[in-house]
Amino acid sequence: MGQTESTEASVNVNVQTETAATTANNSNHTSLDSILAEAAAYGNKDQHTESIEAKAQKALECPCVADLRSGACGSQFSEAFLCFLKSTAEEKGSDCVHPFVALQSCIKVNPDAFSKDILGEDESREVEPIQEYKIIPPTWSKESRSSKSRL
Amino acid sequence: MEETSASICIDIPNLLSTFVDTFVDFSVSGLFLLPPSPPPPPPSAPAPEFPNSHSHPLPPFPTRLPSPSRLIAIGDLHGDLEKSKQALRLAGLIDASDRYTGGSATVVQVGDVLDRGGDELKILYFLEKLKREAARSGGRIITMNGNHEIMNIEGDFRFITETALDEFRVWGEWFVVGNKMKNLCHGLKTPRDPFEGVPKSFRGVRKELFDGFRARVAALRPNGPISRRFLSQNVTVLVVGDSIFVHGGLLPHHVSYGLEKINEEVRNWINGSTGRFSPAYCHGRDALVWLRKFSDEVAKNCDCSTLEHVLSTVPGVKRMVMGHTIQAVGINGVCENRAIRIDVGMSKGCGDGLPEVLEISENSGLRILTSNPLYQNKGNADVGKEEGYGLLLPEHRPKQVEVKA
Numbered sequence: 001m002g003q004t005e006s007t008e009a010s011v012n013v014n015v016q017t018e019t020a021a022t023t024a025n026n027s028n029h030t031s032l033d034s035i036l037a038e039a040a041a042y043g044n045k046d047q048h049t050e051s052i053e054a055k056a057q058k059a060l061e062c063p064c065v066a067d068l069r070s071g072a073c074g075s076q077f078s079e080a081f082l083c084f085l086k087s088t089a090e091e092k093g094s095d096c097v098h099p100f101v102a103l104q105s106c107i108k109v110n111p112d113a114f115s116k117d118i119l120g121e122d123e124s125r126e127v128e129p130i131q132e133y134k135i136i137p138p139t140w141s142k143e144s145r146s147s148k149s150r151l
Numbered sequence: 152m153e154e155t156s157a158s159i160c161i162d163i164p165n166l167l168s169t170f171v172d173t174f175v176d177f178s179v180s181g182l183f184l185l186p187p188s189p190p191p192p193p194p195s196a197p198a199p200e201f202p203n204s205h206s207h208p209l210p211p212f213p214t215r216l217p218s219p220s221r222l223i224a225i226g227d228l229h230g231d232l233e234k235s236k237q238a239l240r241l242a243g244l245i246d247a248s249d250r251y252t253g254g255s256a257t258v259v260q261v262g263d264v265l266d267r268g269g270d271e272l273k274i275l276y277f278l279e280k281l282k283r284e285a286a287r288s289g290g291r292i293i294t295m296n297g298n299h300e301i302m303n304i305e306g307d308f309r310f311i312t313e314t315a316l317d318e319f320r321v322w323g324e325w326f327v328v329g330n331k332m333k334n335l336c337h338g339l340k341t342p343r344d345p346f347e348g349v350p351k352s353f354r355g356v357r358k359e360l361f362d363g364f365r366a367r368v369a370a371l372r373p374n375g376p377i378s379r380r381f382l383s384q385n386v387t388v389l390v391v392g393d394s395i396f397v398h399g400g401l402l403p404h405h406v407s408y409g410l411e412k413i414n415e416e417v418r419n420w421i422n423g424s425t426g427r428f429s430p431a432y433c434h435g436r437d438a439l440v441w442l443r444k445f446s447d448e449v450a451k452n453c454d455c456s457t458l459e460h461v462l463s464t465v466p467g468v469k470r471m472v473m474g475h476t477i478q479a480v481g482i483n484g485v486c487e488n489r490a491i492r493i494d495v496g497m498s499k500g501c502g503d504g505l506p507e508v509l510e511i512s513e514n515s516g517l518r519i520l521t522s523n524p525l526y527q528n529k530g531n532a533d534v535g536k537e538e539g540y541g542l543l544l545p546e547h548r549p550k551q552v553e554v555k556a
Contacts, residue, residue, distance in 0.1 A: 005417040010205055058159050059162075059163055060161050062160035063160065063336045064163045064164050064337065065163065065336060089183075091183035091185050092169075092211065093177070093183055096184035100178075103174065105319050107328055111324075114332045133306065135306040135308055135364060136307045136309050137308055137353065137364065141308075141313075141316070141356050142357065143356065143357055
């Protein structure tokens with residue numbers, strides 16, 4: 001998986017501080033939400049463009065996305081997520097087609113790009129008994145008769 | 152300033168979740184949706200929340216609506232996105248770039264989006280996109296359950312196509328990727344695995360198709376992500392002004408059972424609270440979604456007296472509008488236009504008919520909007536009146552208006 005990203009990822013973790021989480025609920029906190037909403041509402045470019053860019057960059061350093069940025073498609077994820085955060089389109093993200101397609105292509109080549117490397121998760125699922133779930137398939141989907149004995 | 156970066160991180164799990172949903176939707180449908188429309192906030196409300204980052208409660212579930220100034224009814228779509236768009240275009244509901252242009256119209260799609268064609272998810276997504284756009288212009292798009300929705304939620308896949316199965320297989324892959332992405336963020340709770348309890352194999356089915364069937368079961372079974380998100384919005388019976396809409400047809404005992412009750416029970420079933428199979432009135436030849444008593448192509452086979460009786464039990468209702476039975480001649484009415492049959496078999500997968508939609512408007516009454524050049528309006532406003540097409544059409548075909556698709 002992406003070696004280049006791993007250094008960035010370790011930096012990210014340090015950015016988070018303990019006090020951060022506790023102060024965040026202050027009523028006067030400047031959330032990314034409100035900054036973006038404000039920017040969208042007033043379109044005050046010079047002042048806010050830089051601000052949004054800076055906030056979005058900071059957002060990328062949050063612990064929530066650290067693992068996502070370190071995987072095989074980490075850089076594509078970062079680009080797409082960054083673009084999404086900055087998007088002020090009504091259909092949020094609709095101005096991010098290129099980074100979205102790049103992320104898609106990366107995932108197609110690396111289907112396990114975002115798999116948790118923790119063992120056991122999948123095994124525990126396997127143990128769970130699967131009840132009978134009958135479906136009625138279309139005729140075209142059935143195995144050919146010749147391979148089965150007729151009843 | 153340090154405080155700012157901390158508060159940014161508080162928002163990130165929610166934003167990541169929205170990002171992943173947007174990415175998965177785009178990967179499955181190629182579309183970006185407007186955020187679901189929240190009730191407009193009062194002007195004095197505090198700074199708006201970031202759109203889309205919180206889920207809004209579903210809009211009130213309609214069973215009876217007042218008459219809008221313009222109502223458009225669209226028949227069975229059966230997995231044909233191109234024809235669906237043509238039908239919508241006929242009525243001026245979308246423009247060349249597929250944006251909603253219907254203004255304050257009310258649009259009713261009478262069910263059977265699923266089966267017989269390969270664009271089932273694409274249509275569901277497209278209708279969802281339009282629902283949200285319509286809501287912004289004061290319009291409303293209402294989708295209904297047909298027998299094919301009911302069958303697929305129950306795992307009856309007899310009428311699916313190979314392309315459709317593949318559309319679901321691809322959906323499943325992206326959905327799983329999305330869940331894995333969410334799983335990597337510790338601030339988010341582990342998303343529910345939609346494949347939980349779904350068998351890995353299906354007896355008698357070719358192996359290479361297992362993934363497609365697994366995805367289809369996962370998506371469409373009660374409480375499956377696609378059922379919950381899209382199909383649970385459907386109504387099963389609907390009164391708008393003086394018309395009652397139902398996929399197959401309504402009998403007296405359905406009315407006495409309670410229209411609201413039917414809608415609520417079917418919805419609860421789709422959302423997974425009442426087991427695998429739908430209520431009894433969704434099964435059999437007399438079911439609301441299966442009935443053909445009022446839609447037989449041969450007018451004299453239609454049970455007008457029962458229809459009359461049913462209509463008399465629903466206050467204010469003059470006519471029943473139905474899909475379900477393909478009308479080779481196009482949209483038409485029987486029993487003195489009290490039964491309007493709008494399934495024109497437009498899907499390539501069944502009939503490949505010319506798209507037609509029904510318009511009910513304050514000013515012009517009942518009209519058929521058709522792409523059939525046979526009814527070209529030759530400068531005569533009265534063209535298409537019942538008498539005009541005696542050879543080709545049943546007696547009671549409302550006025551036709553040819554519209555460029």
